[in-house]
Amino acid sequence: DADVTQTPRNRITKTGKRIMLECSQTKGHDRMYWYRQDPGLGLRLIYYSFDVKDINKGEISDGYSVSRQAQAKFSLSLESAIPNQTALYFCATSRGNSYNEQFFGPGTRLTVL
């Protein structure tokens, strides 16, 4: 069984629609992250959460929001999707130590038409 799961794995939507991507983990980690990956740009951090009551913006949070429903669940919403949000989205988790080794989900490929 995968430790970090993401749903859906693929999604095609239209401009202006609200989309939610979900992430669940069974690793018992406190810290969770959302990244997006674009060709040639590597991974960029959207939002991160160090515990259920802690939410922080990353490098590119505009147009996104998150919800940490429980220690194990962290969802990412695109309030009004636009084509340049077409990307591969990854959720990751880590323990609460300074090393910050991260464990990634399989990704969600999102296409906004």
Added chain:
Amino acid sequence: SQQGEEDPQALSIQEGENATMNCSYKTSINNLQWYRQNSGRGLVHLILIRSNEREKHSGRLRVTLDTSKKSSSLLITASRAADTASYFCATVLNYGNNRLAFGKGNQVVVIP
């Protein structure tokens, strides 16, 4: 902004050869990590080297860290076709909230 910068960007080698890729960074770090990503999949953590370490091994992987030059290298020995992937370095800074900053990645193709 991206902390790590890998060099070279793309590498094509024959199976059995060694693959070396480099990463540079700009500010003081707590540690540096290397991740592998197979096409379109999630990243997998390979190895972590702390700022007070100079070299680390894990199986066929060898990582070096030169904090004076702010650079690291990842060596994969005796490469296999299954090593075909993108490799990312990522740094954890000494200050702030220990976030990971990823480089843009190296594409490695191992030809059978």
